[in-house]
Amino acid sequence: MSGLSTDAVSDLLREVAAQVITPRFRSLGEGEVMEKNPGDLVTVADREAESLISAALREAYPDAAVLGEEAFAADAGLMDRYLAAEHAFTVDPVDGTKNFVHGSPDHAVMVAEVVGGESVRAWIHQPAHGVTWTAERGAGTWRDGERMTTTPVAEGTLPRGATSMWSLRGHALDGLPAMRLSWVCCGVDYPRLVEGETDYIVYSRSNPWDHAPGTLMVTEAGGAVVHPDGSPYSARSTRPGLVVAVDAHTAGAVQRRAASAFRRD
Secondary structure, three states: OOOOOHHHHHHHHHHHHHHHHHHHOOOOOOOOEEEEEOOEEEEHHHHHHHHHHHHHHHHHOOOOEEEEHHHHHHOOOHHHHHHHOOEEEEEEEEEOHHHHHOOOOOOEEEEEEEEOOEEEEEEEEEOOOOEEEEEEOOOEEEEOOEEEOOOOOOOOOOOOEEEOOHHHOOOOOOOOOOOEEOOOOHHHHHHHHHHOOOOEEEEOOOOHHHHHHHHHHHHHOOOEEEOOOOOEOOOOOOOOOEEEEOOHHHHHHHHHHOHHHHHHO
């Protein structure tokens, strides 16, 4: 499939971040932060970055659907077009917007390429950390050119967990250690799991722009992703609830314990 190379998309994300995201970091002006819904923040950086990234993807792939988080907020019908598309991209221009607004470096720009409902390439650029992650189906996960793999939980060791669900912060899943709050940004959560800072993460939602990139990175690094009923995740999944883990055994063990936790949120 012709179009942009993996490196070219990485360069695009870095360039867009340098142009419209990083200059606003800890420097957002009056009127540059809005609410899409109560408590759901968006900034001019989100909107400008998504416009630039989406335009570049459409130019390179005119027949592909592009599902941007902010575009979806303005046109809910975009989800149906994305789900029906054979070839698509997801765009999250500033994942972790609340972190970004409050001056935390834990925010990211994320893109996934989806073919036949499965993520085939993924990119996460963390501007404030100066790190770019990429993954390709069948070719592994990479952090700034270094091959990354997950470390399975050792036999006899209880896995350490994190969650983005505020109601579950400090909650223990049937004998496992209490979960910490995640980094509240999928573009940081997934890389941190691959790096070994947690063994699993529990999510309440499965928006494609949030999870299509990171799930490919985790599975290509050796991890696993399942829904609360144990079924595998795909980039067309819109059912709530995900368990992401460093290995398949841990994903299954957490999933079996998590049913009541998902019902709490």
